[in-house]
Amino acid sequence: MTVNLEIRDDVAEVVLNRPDKMNALNDAMVREFNERIREAQKAHVRALFLRGEGPGFCAGRDLAEADPGNEDGERILKEIFNPVISRLFDFPAPTFAAVHGACLGVGLGLALACDVVFVSEDVKIGSPFARIGAVLDSGGHHFFLHRLGSHRALELIYTGRLMSGSEAASIGLVNQCVPKAELVDKVRALAIGTARGPTAAFMESKRILRKMEEGNLGFSEVLNLEAKAQGAAGRTADYKEGISAFQQKRAPKFVGK
Numbered sequence: 118m119t120v121n122l123e124i125r126d127d128v129a130e131v132v133l134n135r136p137d138k139m140n141a142l143n144d145a146m147v148r149e150f151n152e153r154i155r156e157a158q159k160a161h162v163r164a165l166f167l168r169g170e171g172p173g174f175c176a177g178r179d180l181a182e183a184d185p186g187n188e189d190g191e192r193i194l195k196e197i198f199n200p201v202i203s204r205l206f207d208f209p210a211p212t213f214a215a216v217h218g219a220c221l222g223v224g225l226g227l228a229l230a231c232d233v234v235f236v237s238e239d240v241k242i243g244s245p246f247a248r249i250g251a252v253l254d255s256g257g258h259h260f261f262l263h264r265l266g267s268h269r270a271l272e273l274i275y276t277g278r279l280m281s282g283s284e285a286a287s288i289g290l291v292n293q294c295v296p297k298a299e300l301v302d303k304v305r306a307l308a309i310g311t312a313r314g315p316t317a318a319f320m321e322s323k324r325i326l327r328k329m330e331e332g333n334l335g336f337s338e339v340l341n342l343e344a345k346a347q348g349a350a351g352r353t354a355d356y357k358e359g360i361s362a363f364q365q366k367r368a369p370k371f372v373g374k
Contacts, residue, residue, distance in 0.1 A: 121153070122153040122157060127162055127309075127313075129162040129165045133167075133170065133174070135171075139172065139176035139218070140171065140176065142178055143178075147197055147201055163210055163312035164212070164309070166212075167214045168214070173217065174214075176219040177225070198223050205227060206256070211320075212230075212231040213307060214227070214233070214234045214304070216237070216242065216300075217239060220236070221242075221243070221244075222245070225242060225243070228291075229291075234291040235293050236286065236300075237297035238283065238295075242282070243273055243279040245279065247275065258270070260290075261274075264290050282294035315359060315371045317373055317374050318355060321347075322346070325339070353374055358371060
């Protein structure tokens with residue numbers, strides 16, 4: 118298989134496993150990725166951790182399958198790549214990515230579709246589409262605009278410049294840059310730790326932030342969303358456990374519902 122899945126400690130670890138091609142995605146690999154995400158969702162995991170085997174996270178689409186001048190780029194995105202990006206973006210649990218080496222094109226989209234992204238020092242991340250006469254895709258405009266602003270987004274688009282891990286972290290495109298030797302263990306531990314937390318409450322926050330990104334919500338609307346979410350959280354077993362643990366001066370044991 119070119120995409121592996123291991124479920125342990127309520128965490129789905131999804132691994133891009135086509136290292137000889139820098140984990141570049143072809144149609145078969147996309148189908149496998151979709152199936153692994155479906156399996157993780159059916160298992161009701163409480164967190165998802167995405168990483169890549171070999172020298173790079175994902176070099177993007179496998180252009181060996183490209184047919185320039187003849188293929189329908191709109192159809193390819195709408196039917197093949199956009200659904201997998203959306204499925205990861207909308208995954209109903211906290212999601213984490215550990216990114217090293219090449220992170221380009223659809224690989225960039227997969228990484229930034231995760232809630233939290235850690236990169237290694239050796240990462241090369243950005244939008245190289247200027248070199249091939251193509252348009253940034255895989256949600257890149259959304260991620261660049263919301264995380265960097267239009268001025269930085271357009272600079273990266275116009276130049277095709279790739280960023281190092283330290284630069285990507287310093288400007289806020291990703292969460293942290295860590296030594297390569299520590300990357301996988303650090304992000305795996307973060308995913309496991311999050312999965313042990315009140316994940317139902319975490320998902321309420323994830324939904325609130327997504328609604329804020331999608332619309333120009335005023336402060337009062339955000340307050341109303343938070344109140345509604347707090348009401349939902351207050352009806353969960355995790356809330357009862359959290360309050361009881363606080364009152365009894367012990368560590369809580371959350372179950373995610």
